[in-house]
Amino acid sequence: MTTPNTGCDDKGDLRRRAEELALERASRMPENQETLSPEEARRLLHELRVHQIELEMQNEELRRTQTELELSWSRYFDLYDLAPTGYCTIGTNGLIIEANLTAATLLGTARGALIQQPLTRFIFKDDQDSIYRFRKKLFETSATQACELRMVKKDGAVFWARLEAAASDADGAAVGRIMVSDITVRKFQEDERTLTANMIQMVNTPGEFRERMAALTASLQGWTGCQAVGIRLGAGVDYPYYETRGFPPVFVQEENHLCAYDRNGLVQRDSAGRPVLECMCGKILRGRFDPAKPFFTAHGSFWSNNTTALLAGTSAADRGTHTRNRCNSYGYESVALIPLRNDQQVFGLLQFNDRRPDRFTPALIAHLERMADHVAVALSRLQAAEALRESEKLYSSLFENMLNGFAYCRMLFEEGNPRDFVYLAVNEAFGALTGLKNVIGKKVSEIIPGIRETDPQLFEIYGRVALSGRPERFEMFVESLQMWFMVAVYSPAREHFVAVFDVITELKEKEQRKQKAYDELEERVRERTQALTLANRQLAHEIEERLQAEERLRNSKETLQKVFDGISDPLVLLDKDMRVKVMNKSAAVYYGITEPQKIIGEFCHTAFKGESVPCRGCKIPPAALKATDMNFERQGFMDPLREENVFLYILKQEDGTPAEIIYRISDITEKKVFEKRLIQNEKMASLGVLVSSVAHEINNPNTFISFNIPILKDYLEQMIGMIDKHDRTNPELELLNMSYPEFRQDVFRLVSNIEHGSERISAFVANLKEFSRIQYKGKANRIDLAAVAEKAVAICREKIKKTVKSFTLDIPENFPRIHADPMALEQILINLLINAAQAADKEDSWVRLSAAAGRAWLDHTIIEVTDNGCGIAAENMNRIFDPFFSTKTPAEGTGLGLYVCHNLVTGFGGRIEVESAVGEFSTFRVIIPDIERRKEDRT
Numbered sequence: 001m002t003t004p005n006t007g008c009d010d011k012g013d014l015r016r017r018a019e020e021l022a023l024e025r026a027s028r029m030p031e032n033q034e035t036l037s038p039e040e041a042r043r044l045l046h047e048l049r050v051h052q053i054e055l056e057m058q059n060e061e062l063r064r065t066q067t068e069l070e071l072s073w074s075r076y077f078d079l080y081d082l083a084p085t086g087y088c089t090i091g092t093n094g095l096i097i098e099a100n101l102t103a104a105t106l107l108g109t110a111r112g113a114l115i116q117q118p119l120t121r122f123i124f125k126d127d128q129d130s131i132y133r134f135r136k137k138l139f140e141t142s143a144t145q146a147c148e149l150r151m152v153k154k155d156g157a158v159f160w161a162r163l164e165a166a167a168s169d170a171d172g173a174a175v176g177r178i179m180v181s182d183i184t185v186r187k188f189q190e191d192e193r194t195l196t197a198n199m200i201q202m203v204n205t206p207g208e209f210r211e212r213m214a215a216l217t218a219s220l221q222g223w224t225g226c227q228a229v230g231i232r233l234g235a236g237v238d239y240p241y242y243e244t245r246g247f248p249p250v251f252v253q254e255e256n257h258l259c260a261y262d263r264n265g266l267v268q269r270d271s272a273g274r275p276v277l278e279c280m281c282g283k284i285l286r287g288r289f290d291p292a293k294p295f296f297t298a299h300g301s302f303w304s305n306n307t308t309a310l311l312a313g314t315s316a317a318d319r320g321t322h323t324r325n326r327c328n329s330y331g332y333e334s335v336a337l338i339p340l341r342n343d344q345q346v347f348g349l350l351q352f353n354d355r356r357p358d359r360f361t362p363a364l365i366a367h368l369e370r371m372a373d374h375v376a377v378a379l380s381r382l383q384a385a386e387a388l389r390e391s392e393k394l395y396s397s398l399f400e401n402m403l404n405g406f407a408y409c410r411m412l413f414e415e416g417n418p419r420d421f422v423y424l425a426v427n428e429a430f431g432a433l434t435g436l437k438n439v440i441g442k443k444v445s446e447i448i449p450g451i452r453e454t455d456p457q458l459f460e461i462y463g464r465v466a467l468s469g470r471p472e473r474f475e476m477f478v479e480s481l482q483m484w485f486m487v488a489v490y491s492p493a494r495e496h497f498v499a500v501f502d503v504i505t506e507l508k509e510k511e512q513r514k515q516k517a518y519d520e521l522e523e524r525v526r527e528r529t530q531a532l533t534l535a536n537r538q539l540a541h542e543i544e545e546r547l548q549a550e551e552r553l554r555n556s557k558e559t560l561q562k563v564f565d566g567i568s569d570p571l572v573l574l575d576k577d578m579r580v581k582v583m584n585k586s587a588a589v590y591y592g593i594t595e596p597q598k599i600i601g602e603f604c605h606t607a608f609k610g611e612s613v614p615c616r617g618c619k620i621p622p623a624a625l626k627a628t629d630m631n632f633e634r635q636g637f638m639d640p641l642r643e644e645n646v647f648l649y650i651l652k653q654e655d656g657t658p659a660e661i662i663y664r665i666s667d668i669t670e671k672k673v674f675e676k677r678l679i680q681n682e683k684m685a686s687l688g689v690l691v692s693s694v695a696h697e698i699n700n701p702n703t704f705i706s707f708n709i710p711i712l713k714d715y716l717e718q719m720i721g722m723i724d725k726h727d728r729t730n731p732e733l734e735l736l737n738m739s740y741p742e743f744r745q746d747v748f749r750l751v752s753n754i755e756h757g758s759e760r761i762s763a764f765v766a767n768l769k770e771f772s773r774i775q776y777k778g779k780a781n782r783i784d785l786a787a788v789a790e791k792a793v794a795i796c797r798e799k800i801k802k803t804v805k806s807f808t809l810d811i812p813e814n815f816p817r818i819h820a821d822p823m824a825l826e827q828i829l830i831n832l833l834i835n836a837a838q839a840a841d842k843e844d845s846w847v848r849l850s851a852a853a854g855r856a857w858l859d860h861t862i863i864e865v866t867d868n869g870c871g872i873a874a875e876n877m878n879r880i881f882d883p884f885f886s887t888k889t890p891a892e893g894t895g896l897g898l899y900v901c902h903n904l905v906t907g908f909g910g911r912i913e914v915e916s917a918v919g920e921f922s923t924f925r926v927i928i929p930d931i932e933r934r935k936e937d938r939t
Helices: 011-028 038-080 101-107 125-141 184-204 209-224 249-255 279-286 307-313 362-393 428-434 456-468 505-549 557-565 585-591 604-609 620-626 669-729 740-772 785-803 822-838 897-907 931-938
Strands: 086-091 096-099 145-152 158-170 173-182 228-233 241-245 302-304 334-342 345-354 405-414 417-426 472-478 483-490 496-503 571-575 580-583 630-635 643-652 658-667 781-783 806-810 818-820 846-853 861-867 911-917 921-928
Touching: 086 101, 101 173, 125 145, 125 158, 125 173, 158 184, 184 362, 209 228, 209 241, 209 345, 209 362, 241 249, 279 302, 279 334, 279 345, 334 362, 345 362, 405 428, 405 456, 417 456, 428 496, 456 472, 456 483, 456 496, 483 505, 571 585, 620 643, 620 658, 643 669, 669 740, 781 785, 781 822, 785 806, 785 822, 785 846, 818 822, 818 921, 822 846, 822 861, 822 897, 822 921, 897 911, 897 921
Parallel strands: 806 846
Antiparallel strands: 086 096, 086 173, 145 158, 158 173, 228 241, 228 345, 302 334, 334 345, 405 417, 405 496, 472 483, 483 496, 571 580, 571 658, 630 643, 643 658, 781 818, 846 861, 861 921, 911 921
16 A cells, blocks of 8 residues: 655655745845834734745645545555456466456465466466457457356366456556456356257267267366366176276276286176175176265265275275275375266266365256256167167178278270279278278279379289189289289289288388398497497506516505506415405406405415315416416306306515415406317318318219119110020020029129119218318299299109108298399208108108298298107207218218308208107208398389
């Protein structure tokens, strides 16, 4: 409140002005006042008295004016601050300049705390646009504005308000005077009328039932401001959530079912045979409530503004049921359960949850109950209509419901060549997948201009199927649509075809991304390997430098410890008596010591092994005795499976006697393995060269033998023909002490043996050549696996028949072509089949050759050869692919067959796996990837 301005700033200023007036008036008086006549003196005295009275009257008027002004401010305060309507003043920036007590009460905030706060802070988030337009129009037009929107109190409670505002000037600045009225009650009434109208419209408007329920749930959440809203509807014996909004998915999953189940997974039932429904939701659905309890209503609803206090202050008997307490465990303090009734029968409920307490009032609950009654009437009708539609959907055709695209078309030919096709029928998925609309009765060239030029292969396949009637399945990238498709096409009638397809663009892109990631990973591994190699070199250099610095840093324990800890190898500094002086962190980890400081001063064998005497075979005493450095390799001290290189460095005193010993351990396990592999590779390389030479030397003379055998046969047949004639006239003819028939038979048997031996030599040389090859260099192309398998079986069928009672070839019809070398694959199958036949040792022996398509590009084709023979011993599993290793007799094999198979399979990017049990079975599995096709697709 302010006071009226009297024209003087303070008492000093008033005194100053009075003295100035007195001097001014004295100047107008005669200079010699002693010469005034009595009459002049009386007149002057009279004027002074009159002026004094005037001043007193003016002062009285000022006091009266001030009192009236104070009364006016008091009335303004009563009218403004205590008005039943909220008032506030805002600037053009939207900040609150002034507010009355009613406005502060409406917003649940202290009056002083409102000043300089943005008005938008108290506006519901969904109505922020409304307040922005309201304020913008107010200051742009200066016309009176009004709007209705939702406001939020400091505690988060939402209420409806009507804002009426006018613009004015205050001290030369534009301000907005806003009147705020709470219209929540009126909105409740309007909502009830609107909801009733919406429910009637919902029932009579075509549409999906779930979409309407989702819209209803969203509307209820937005109107109430609750964080989570759910609708339960009866489904069989249970009442699961039909629609939710705002609940965590895990909460919905855990609370979805209300039925109680026994140990056998069966629904528990009460004495009346009704399913037992758990928790408070089940109690409301069963209509079991006590309106005398404060958390129930006469309408049969449950509500609480503080579930924590409710659970703490009541028992299960008080609540009338055993509650799961899951709402409270998820932090929901405000919970309301409103039943949905139809003809006094509860068929569902509305659930409102909020983690903030005190979200509900009796008036709001009553309002929700009235709304629930309207919702129940509409839902019962919607459920009936939905049930009718669902029954109709059961008889709807697959054409309209299948997820894949479906197109029925007629092919157009010109001189026997496919030129175009017309869409006769398509399903909804066709448009959804391709984006093409209104295609019925139109040519594809009209719908997709240029498709004949960009995708001629598509016309070739469709035309071939339309004429031949043979179905086909293929994957193709359609250039005109920029999409990948997987298509199955068949012909229901000549010159007609049906294409059933799915879009696999995303799958193909994922495969491409996976391949790119794989390539990037390979590159990172290569770079990391180079970095590690460089790091090893740097480490070796660092160790050398540190060894040179050990003499200088010997007397500095702190510096030595830092150096020790910086070395990755375990390092221990011992005195001449083998007591521990210093050890680095790597040594502590190596010996499993958590507190290294506690072992300082102990003998190394006591600290590390807990022994009272030096370890057996310890090299430290002789090294210290000789005062010479020592380096030796040993089996791992802590892990016998590792190999270590131990360095002993003797630090000498000035007189040359040992002073300290540095004990360093390097793990050389990987190095040893690498060296062994390197030696083995060198051996194998040398052996390969030797084998290649031997094969060449053997093959040359064998070539003469194999070349001359047919000639020898011809000679013998000519000679035997002549002797046959002579034998007919001399039946007692003998040659080499044998009758002629025996001689004749023995001669050809000898030639056959020579020929068989030559073939064995050729096979052996071929295997030696395969062994000498470094890697597979065959020419791969698209092949028919079934044809290759049948050819391999035909070649070794006679050998299989000799030992195997039953043989099965199981390759599915229309098996996809694979990318491989047919000769190499045929050789692999022959070797595996012969091995399986040679392993047969049972009367009911069998062998099966099968093939299947894998699930990933790395396992694109899986070929298995399985037998129930003798199996492979566990100790031989790691050696079966080694060259010249064999458990067979020399007459049965050379030990190169599986080695050759392994080289051929790995040569074209595949792998071979083995499973076996001694005396039961063996399975050799050849896995061929689809690398080449992936390269072609990317190209």
